[in-house]
Every structure is written in C-alpha cells, then in structure tokens.
Amino acid sequence: MKNSISQIKKALIEKKISVGELYDEYLAKAKSGNNNSFNLVIDRENNISSINDSQNRYDNGNPLPLDGIPLGIKDLFCTKGIRTTASSKILSNYIPNYESFVTQQLLNDGSIFIGKNNCDEFAMGSSNETSYFGPVINPWKNKNSQKDNLVPGGSSGGSAAAVAEGSCVASMGTDTGGSIRQPASLCGIVGLKPTFGSCSRWGIVAFASSLDQAGPLTNCVEDAAYVLNSINKYDFNDSTSSNHQREDYLVDINNSFEKKIKIGIPSDYLEDVSDDILNQIDNTKKALSKHGIEFVDVKFKTTEYALSTYYILAPAEASSNLARYDGIRYGVREDGESLDDIYLNSRTKGFGDEVTRRILIGAYVLSAGYYDAYYRQAQKVRRLIKNDFQRILNEVDFILTPTTPNEAFKIGDKLDPISMYKNDIYTVPTSLAGLPGISIPSGLSKNGLPLGVQFIGNYFEEKSLLQLAALAEKELSFNE
Amino acid sequence: MSNNWEMVIGLEVHAQLKTSSKLFSSSPNQFGSEPNENVNFIDSGMPGMLPVMNFGCIEMAIKTGYALNFKINKYSVFERKNYFYPDLPQGYQISQFEFPILSEGYINIDSGDNQKKIRIERAHLEQDAGKSIHDIDPKYSFIDLNRVGTPLLEIVSYPDLSSADEVINYMSSLRQLLMYIDVCDGNMQEGSLRADVNLSVRKKGQELGTRCEIKNLNSFKFIKQAIEYEFQRQINIIDGGGEIEQNTMLFDTSTGETRAMRSKEFSHDYRYFPDPDLLPVNLSQEQIDKIKPLVGELPQDKLNKYLDNYSLDKDIAKIIIAEKQNANLFEKMISESTVKPKFIAAWLVGDIFAFIKENNLEVNSLNDKTKDITDLLKLISDDVISNKAGKEILPKVLNGEGKPSELVKELGLEQVSDSGELEKIIDEALVGEEENILKFQGGSDRVLGYFVGKCLKATKGKGNPKLINKILLEKLKK
Numbered sequence: 001m002k003n004s005i006s007q008i009k010k011a012l013i014e015k016k017i018s019v020g021e022l023y024d025e026y027l028a029k030a031k032s033g034n035n036n037s038f039n040l041v042i043d044r045e046n047n048i049s050s051i052n053d054s055q056n057r058y059d060n061g062n063p064l065p066l067d068g069i070p071l072g073i074k075d076l077f078c079t080k081g082i083r084t085t086a087s088s089k090i091l092s093n094y095i096p097n098y099e100s101f102v103t104q105q106l107l108n109d110g111s112i113f114i115g116k117n118n119c120d121e122f123a124m125g126s127s128n129e130t131s132y133f134g135p136v137i138n139p140w141k142n143k144n145s146q147k148d149n150l151v152p153g154g155s156s157g158g159s160a161a162a163v164a165e166g167s168c169v170a171s172m173g174t175d176t177g178g179s180i181r182q183p184a185s186l187c188g189i190v191g192l193k194p195t196f197g198s199c200s201r202w203g204i205v206a207f208a209s210s211l212d213q214a215g216p217l218t219n220c221v222e223d224a225a226y227v228l229n230s231i232n233k234y235d236f237n238d239s240t241s242s243n244h245q246r247e248d249y250l251v252d253i254n255n256s257f258e259k260k261i262k263i264g265i266p267s268d269y270l271e272d273v274s275d276d277i278l279n280q281i282d283n284t285k286k287a288l289s290k291h292g293i294e295f296v297d298v299k300f301k302t303t304e305y306a307l308s309t310y311y312i313l314a315p316a317e318a319s320s321n322l323a324r325y326d327g328i329r330y331g332v333r334e335d336g337e338s339l340d341d342i343y344l345n346s347r348t349k350g351f352g353d354e355v356t357r358r359i360l361i362g363a364y365v366l367s368a369g370y371y372d373a374y375y376r377q378a379q380k381v382r383r384l385i386k387n388d389f390q391r392i393l394n395e396v397d398f399i400l401t402p403t404t405p406n407e408a409f410k411i412g413d414k415l416d417p418i419s420m421y422k423n424d425i426y427t428v429p430t431s432l433a434g435l436p437g438i439s440i441p442s443g444l445s446k447n448g449l450p451l452g453v454q455f456i457g458n459y460f461e462e463k464s465l466l467q468l469a470a471l472a473e474k475e476l477s478f479n480e
Numbered sequence: 481m482s483n484n485w486e487m488v489i490g491l492e493v494h495a496q497l498k499t500s501s502k503l504f505s506s507s508p509n510q511f512g513s514e515p516n517e518n519v520n521f522i523d524s525g526m527p528g529m530l531p532v533m534n535f536g537c538i539e540m541a542i543k544t545g546y547a548l549n550f551k552i553n554k555y556s557v558f559e560r561k562n563y564f565y566p567d568l569p570q571g572y573q574i575s576q577f578e579f580p581i582l583s584e585g586y587i588n589i590d591s592g593d594n595q596k597k598i599r600i601e602r603a604h605l606e607q608d609a610g611k612s613i614h615d616i617d618p619k620y621s622f623i624d625l626n627r628v629g630t631p632l633l634e635i636v637s638y639p640d641l642s643s644a645d646e647v648i649n650y651m652s653s654l655r656q657l658l659m660y661i662d663v664c665d666g667n668m669q670e671g672s673l674r675a676d677v678n679l680s681v682r683k684k685g686q687e688l689g690t691r692c693e694i695k696n697l698n699s700f701k702f703i704k705q706a707i708e709y710e711f712q713r714q715i716n717i718i719d720g721g722g723e724i725e726q727n728t729m730l731f732d733t734s735t736g737e738t739r740a741m742r743s744k745e746f747s748h749d750y751r752y753f754p755d756p757d758l759l760p761v762n763l764s765q766e767q768i769d770k771i772k773p774l775v776g777e778l779p780q781d782k783l784n785k786y787l788d789n790y791s792l793d794k795d796i797a798k799i800i801i802a803e804k805q806n807a808n809l810f811e812k813m814i815s816e817s818t819v820k821p822k823f824i825a826a827w828l829v830g831d832i833f834a835f836i837k838e839n840n841l842e843v844n845s846l847n848d849k850t851k852d853i854t855d856l857l858k859l860i861s862d863d864v865i866s867n868k869a870g871k872e873i874l875p876k877v878l879n880g881e882g883k884p885s886e887l888v889k890e891l892g893l894e895q896v897s898d899s900g901e902l903e904k905i906i907d908e909a910l911v912g913e914e915e916n917i918l919k920f921q922g923g924s925d926r927v928l929g930y931f932v933g934k935c936l937k938a939t940k941g942k943g944n945p946k947l948i949n950k951i952l953l954e955k956l957k958k
Contacts, residue, residue, distance in 0.1 A: 077528075078526075078527060078528045084527070086527070091527065094527070096526065096527070096528075097521070098521055098526070100528060201528070201530060202528065202529075202530050203528040203529075204528050205527045205528050206527075206528060206757075208756070209756035209757050210756035236532065237530060237532055238530050239530065239531070239532055239533065239757060239758050239759055240756075240757065240759065316753060317753075317756050319562075319751075320560050320562050320571065320572055320751070320753070322571075323562060323564065323570065323571020323572055324525040324527070324569060324570050324571045325527075326564060326566075326571065328566050328569075328623075329524060329525065329569060330526070339566065339621075343564055363751060366562070366751035366752075366753050367749050367751055368749045368751075371751075371752075371753070375753055
C-alpha cells in the first residue's frame with residue numbers, strides 16, 4: 001500500500017524524511033519513465049526554492065496543507081514557465097506565461113510539481129494512445145498474459161499511471177466524459193470528477209468547455225479530499241465557476257453517516273455486462289450493506305442517448321475551442337504559399353487523427369442545415385438527461401454504477417473509434433448532467449486487473465460523496 | 481432613366497462602445513495606442529483563457545435600448561461566430577445571434593419636410609476583431625490586436641431607407657443619439673461608428689430585388705458615394721438584361737466605385753453556437769429600470785423644450801441640439817443668467833460658435849467661461865454696451881483676457897445712455913439740417929437713419945442707439 005498524503009505529512013513533520021529526499025524518491029521513479037507517464041519531469045534544481053521553502057515551513061512548525069507533496073500535473077494545465085503541450089504536436093513548443101487557477105492553488109498550498117503527465121491529445125481519447133508523445137503503459141499486467149502492454153485508460157492516462165506506479169503522490173487530471181474516472185478505474189486508483197463549476201477552468205487547455213472539469217487522481221479517497229480542499233474555489237475569471245460556500249472535505253471523511261443512506265443501482269446500466277463487472281457492483285453492495293446502507297433498483301430513461309449526445313456536443317465545442325491553434329501566434333507553424341496554406345499545413349500536421357476526426361465531426365454538426373438536427377437536438381437531450389438524473393436523485397442519495405464496461409485492454413487493440421467511445425458509457429451521462437462522480441477500486445478481474453465502481457452524488461455534494469467513497473474503500477481495498 | 485427605379489436600403493451600423501475596458505477582458509479599450517499594447521492573454525487567444533463579460537457593455541446596450549425605442553430583452557445569449565483570420569486570435573468572434581439584447585426598435589428621421597419612422601430589427605453586442613496591416617512589408621503582413629475584443633453594438637435596421645439622403649439622416653440621427661447617451665464617441669474617422677449598406681433596386685411598386693452588401697463605410701461622404709454608385713451599377717446590370725448576384729462589396733475610396741469581394745456561394749458558414757464559456761445574460765426588470773434615469777434628455781426632448789419653453793427658432797434650436805455638448809453649454813448659460821434664452825441662443829450659434837470654429841476648439845472648453853459670457857450678454861441686452869461693442873469684447877472674454885465689465889471700462893466701450901448728454905449731441909447734429917428735417921416731416925423715413933448714424937458717429941459709436949432713436953423722433957416730430 002502506498003503512502004497517503006497524511007502519512008507523508010506525518011513523516012515530514014516527524015523529520016523521518018526531508019522534503020528534498022521525498023522529492024528525489026518520486027523524481028527517480030518519474031525519470032525512469034518505464035510507462036511514459038510524463039511528458040516532462042522537473043529536475044530538483046528547478047524546484048529547489050520550492051523544496052527549501054517547504055522544508056523551512058516544516059522546520060518552523062507551520063506547514064501548508066499540501067506542503068512538500070510531489071504532484072503530477074496533466075499536461076493540459078498551463079504552468080508558468082513550464083512547457084505545456086496538451087500532448088499535441090501543435091503545442092509541443094508552447095511555454096505559457098501564466099499559471100492555471102487550479103495549479104496555482106496547489107502551489108499556494110505548498111505542493112511541488114514533479115512534472116507534466118502524458119495524456120491523450122487535447123484530452124481526446126480513452127486509452128492515452130492519441131498522445132503525440134506516444135502511448136502510456138498501464139503499470140498493471142494481465143496475469144494471464146504478462147508480456148502485453150495494456151492501456152491505462154484516458155485521457156488522464158499519464159496521471160493515473162504515474163500515481164499507480166508511485167512516481168507522484170497524486171496527480172491533477174481533467175474529466176470531460178470520464179477522463180479522470182475511467183483511467184483511475186483501469187489503474188486501480190481513486191479518481192474524482194467534481195461538480196461542473198467547482199474548480200476553475202481558467203488556464204486549462206479547453207476541450208469541451210461545458211463539460212471539462214479538473215479533479216484529482218489519488219491513491220486513496222482521503223487524498224482526493226486533500227487535493228479537493230485546495231482546488232475547489234470560486235474563480236471570478238471563469239464565468240461558469242460557482243460561487244457557493246465550499247466545505248472542508250476532510251472533516252467528516254472517516255465518520256459514518258448520521259442519516260439512513262439509500263443508493264440507487266441503475267439496472268439499465270447492467271444489461272449485457274460481464275461477470276467481472278457485475279462482481280464489482282455485488283462486492284460494493286455487500287460491503288456497504290453491512291453499514292446499514294439500503295440499495296434500490298432505479299431505471300434511467302435516457303441512458304441509450306447519452307453517448308451520441310456527448311459525441312455531438314463535445315466535438316462541436318472542441319471544433320471551436322481548437323480553432324485558436326493556427327500556428328500564427330504560438331505553437332508549431334508549418335510553412336505555406338498562402339495564408340490558407342499556413343493554416344492548412346499547420347493544422348493538418350499539428351493535430352493527430354483523433355483530434356482531426358473530432359474537429360470534423362464538430363464542424364459538421366454545427367454547420368448550416370445540420371445544426372437543428374444535431375447540435376440543437378443534442379442540447380435538448382442533454383436537458384432530458386439532467387432531468388432524468390434529478391428525478392432519480394430525488395429518490396436516492398447516491399447512484400452506484402460500474403466505472404468502465406471492461407478491464408484495461410492491450411495497446412492497439414481498439415482501433416475502431418466507436419468501440420473506443422463505448423469505454424465511457426458509464427461516465428459520460430454524469431458528465432452531461434454536470435454531477436460529481438468518483439471512481440474507487442472495487443476488486444480485480446479474472447485476469448488480475450483492477451476494476452472500479454463509480455458513485456454519483458448530487459450537485460456540489462462532494463463532501464458526502466467522499467464520505468461514502470471512504471466508507472466503501474475500507475471494505476473493498478485489495479492488494480496489488 | 482433611373483426615374484422609375486427606387487432603391488431599398490437597410491443599414492448595419494457598428495458602434496464602438498465607450499467602455500474603459502474590453503467586452504470580455506480587462507485590457508484598456510482605447511484608440512491610438514502603440515500596436516499590440518492593449519492586448520492580454522485573453523485577447524491574444526492563449527490556451528485556456530476564458531472570457532468574462534464586462535457588465536458596463538450591457539448597461540450601455542440597455543441605455544441604447546431606451547434611446548432607440550427598443551424592446552430590451554431580459555434573456556440574451558452570446559454565441560461564437562467561427563471563422564479563421566489572423567486578426568481573430570480565438571478563431572471565433574463572440575457575438576449575439578439567436579437571442580440579441582435588443583429587438584424591434586425605431587427612430588424618426590427627417591425626410592424632406594416630413595418625419596419618417598425607420599424601424600430597427602435588432603441590436604446586439606459583439607467583439608471587434610484586430611487589424612491586419614498589409615502595406616508595411618512586401619512579404620509579410622502585420623497584425624495589431626489592440627482592437628480585438630473592443631465592444632461593438634451592431635444596430636440592424638429594416639430596409640426602410642430609400643435614398644442616400646435618408647441613409648445619411650438615419651446615420652447622423654443614430655450618431656447623435658449614441659453620443660447623447662454617452663455610449664459611443666461617434667468618431668467615424670477612427671472607426672468608432674461604421675456602416676454596412678444593404679442595397680437593392682426595384683421598379684416602383686414591384687417586389688424587392690436581390691441585394692448587395694457594401695462593407696465597412698466610415699464616413700458620410702463615402703456612404704453617399706457608395707450608395708449612388710451601387711444604385712446605378714445595379715440599374716445598369718438589369719437594364720442590360722443581366723441579373724444582380726448577391727455579393728459582398730467593397731467600396732474603393734480612391735475610385736468611388738464598389739466591387740465584389742465575395743459572392744454568396746463563397747459566403748462563410750459561421751457555425752454559430754452558444755459560447756459555453758459564458759452564461760446566458762439574465763437581466764431582472766430592476767436592473768433594466770435602474771438604467772433608465774441614466775439615459776437623460778434626448779435630442780427630441782430638448783428640441784421640444786427649446787421651442788416651447790424658450791421660444792427659439794427651429795433652425796437655431798436644431799443647431800444647438802445637434803451635439804450634446806452644445807446643448808449642455810447652452811443650458812448652463814441659461815441656468816446661470818437672467819438673459820433671455822433666445823438672446824443667448826442667437827449669440828451662441830453666431831459669434832460664439834464662429835469663435836470656436838476659427839480657433840479649432842472643443843465646445844466643452846468654454847464650460848468654465850459661461851459666467852463671463854452671460855455677464856457680457858447681460859451688458860448687451862441691458863444696453864450698457866452696444867451690440868457692436870459686444871462683438872468686440874467677446875473674443876477677449878472667450879480668451880480669458882478679463883471680466884466683461886472690466887474690459888468694457890478698459891476699452892471705453894460703455895454706451896452713453898445719459899439722455900441729457902445725448903440731447904446735447906442730437907441738438908448739435910440737427911444744426912443746419914433744416915432741409916432734411918422738412919423731408920422727414922414730409923414722410924421720408926429714410927432720413928431718420930441718416931440722423932441716427934450722424935449722432936452715433938458724434939458719440940464715437942458709444943451712444944445708445946435706441947435712446948438716440950427715441951430722442952430724435954421726439955425732436956423731429958416737433
């Protein structure tokens with residue numbers, strides 16, 4: 001079992017380890033680079049003042065909440081003075097002159113960045129195979145086929161793999177349709193997507209603005225609460241940031257619920273799923289029933305429309321969000337005879353196939369004559385999906401689903417985009433509704449690979465969601 | 481030949497709003513800075529940057545709504561208009577499309593001797609683009625992003641205009657109103673106000689023809705030239721048996737001609753959709769109502785007031801209301817003085833405006849001299865000094881060379897209004913004029929003018945002409 005943030009902090013306070021030693025330990029693993037989980041690692045000398053400042057605060061007995069904790073940062077967060085690529089060729093030379101709101105909060109709380117985690121290009125993918133810097137390898141192996149390299153999931157695959165391999169204590173990811181929860185599940189760690197509007201999107205390379213949400217990938221639920229305490233803040237500069245009062249997510253995390261809890265299991269999610277997946281739900285149900293939690297069947301009316309709705313709306317927004325990457329002001333520019341050629345060449349060579357595909361889909365569904373049939377219709381369906389969740393969350397406190405329909409698969413196995421898109425079938429509806437969801441490890445598959453379950457809570461109720469996940473975690477923990 | 485043809489014109493006017501910062505970023509909104517000086521990470525379209533709406537723009541739009549008789553919509557939506565151009569860093573312009581902030585307004589304009597109501601379909605907020613500069617270097621184009629994100633209000637009229645003169649009247653009325661409510665500086669040369677003209681032609685009474693859009697006209701002169709040229713161009717095509725293609729046209733200011741920029745087949749598909757980075761604008765009635773008192777008196781209100789309360793001539797009143805600063809100056813003088821408004825108005829549009837024009841001044845620059853001006857006007861209207869002396873002193877007062885009463889003394893321009901003194905002068909002047917006196921008594925009024933002139937000359941112009949007149953009449957009638 002890896003050390004949690006509170007254990008590490010205790011060791012630092014008790015001087016069993018120094019901030020520098022801690023950093024070196026994680027940096028060594030990150031640098032070994034066996035799983036390609038980092039696009040860039042930050043050498044000790046480039047972090048030396050942060051390390052020294054942090055050590056001083058420990059020495060003075062006033063450490064910050066995340067003081068000295070080595071974090072990985074998905075390469076989608078702009079980091080001041082540190083190359084930020086979105087794992088795309090077109091941004092492969094881009095060094096921002098500003099720090100994203102979320103990473104700034106983490107720095108303010110004393111954490112130290114080990115490096116930038118590999119991810120799918122512009123966060124578009126479910127296997128981390130679309131990265132310009134090559135695929136990330138899942139640290140886990142199929143016990144029946146040890147030689148195969150498996151995907152870590154995506155798009156925050158580098159973040160998930162880095163936490164799982166122990167090259168950072170926690171990593172910041174982003175989730176648009178499952179990009180935190182799905183890789184967390186496939187790598188056997190915890191992944192939290194907060195309610196849309198919780199964590200500012202300012203300074204995160206945008207994929208689909210109405211869905212993108214930052215969140216932590218961690219070894220345990222308590223660590224997720226540590227990180228969430230830091231990043232969940234109102235930001236004036238993000239117009240979709242909610243300015244409600246935030247809670248301390250650590251306070252009650254290990255307490256049992258005072259009231260009777262009812263969890264809904266959507267039966268329509270469990271049609272045609274493998275025994276491996278059904279087992280996860282059964283395990284979780286058994287474990288939590290012991291604590292007096294009640295389970296009921298619920299049925300969504302909109303599940304079958306979620307994926308197609310998502311694959312209209314997300315590409316539509318992406319096609320516009322990625323228009324700024326034209327090679328004119330920053331990023332990689334390809335030569336051309338005319339202005340149009342410069343655009344064409346820079347974008348054709350700068351974007352990979354999956355990104356190009358989604359830009360084309362997005363441009364198509366927004367174009368004259370198709371807008372009503374696709375984009376407008378999808379917006380209406382999205383509203384119905386939200387209403388559907390609201391209806392069910394009026395009956396139950398939480399919803400329990402599998403996180404993924406399958407275990408980690410072999411790199412290169414899923415070449416057909418549609419079968420790849422289906423990986424997000426359990427996470428996409430939550431994203432469309434804007435609700436918070438957390439994936440925690442729930443057991444191993446027949447092949448000895450980790451699988452997870454997802455708990456979904458109501459808007460901005462991350463506190464009780466984390467409490468529930470922590471309770472389940474105690475019962476479900478498994479050894480590697 | 482064009483006698484039985486008529487033109488049908490609709491106008492899209494872009495007004496730059498006078499906010500201190502841009503529509504969605506905190507960069508300064510100002511003209512004339514060094515290239516790319518007013519550009520931040522949002523304006524330059526850096527990755528991960530997000531727009532934040534400047535509520536000042538909404539307030540200005542609401543003000544405009546009141547001034548142009550619009551329905552002010554509580555719900556409006558910013559959408560993205562997607563196209564590629566180097567001076568558009570985001571790859572899209574944030575604009576309002578399906579749900580504009582203002583709809584269904586109108587203004588009344590002069591058309592010949594009558595008023596004509598011009599209906600306005602909508603007005604919406606949007607970002608301006610930057611500038612591409614192609615004439616600095618033979619090989620490279622240069623980009624200035626200062627204007628990126630500047631707030632524009634696009635005001636789209638119905639095709640209710642039917643001559644170049646009407647278009648000019650409409651445009652200048654709009655300009656006047658926008659300047660009155662202080663949302664636009666109206667500076668057309670700097671591009672603060674510019675128009676796209678949609679024009680089609682038809683035989684009188686017939687169906688609407690195919691229209692062409694002439695883009696980006698930034699002076700009244702060009703608007704008039706472009707309309708006249710385009711009108712004739714379209715008629716010539718139809719008379720020659722051709723058909724009008726729906727084109728976007730450019731007006732070449734050097735030749736005075738319009739030419740096609742792109743045809744409809746090559747028109748952009750802008751793929752509008754609601755900007756997911758921004759929430760829809762939801763205004764409460766209270767927020768809208770709060771703006772109303774800020775609108776202030778509009779030109780038409782002032783005109784009515786000047787005619788009804790101050791009995792000004794219509795032509796003079798119109799000159800004063802043409803610009804808000806004129807009206808402000810005028811009203812300040814009225815409020816500070818007991819001189820009749822009509823008297824003040826005559827001097828304002830006469831000698832005072834002439835002075836301003838001659839010296840290239842801003843009307844505003846006289847705001848701190850109003851007390852001196854009205855003191856001078858009081859001396860004139862009370863006959864302390866003559867009209868002529870007033871004209872002599874005015875420039876000195878406006879230049880701040882002294883107080884009117886001091887200047888009158890200094891220059892010895894005080895009128896002689898002592899009737900005893902004047903009687904003496906008149907008696908002397910009448911000596912030896914028996915013949916003329918008889919002429920007058922015989923009914924020749926012209927002789928009176930001669931006597932007044934003679935007396936004035938004797939007083940070196942300082943005699944009060946009215947008094948001289950009065951005394952003369954008394955004496956002559958004896």
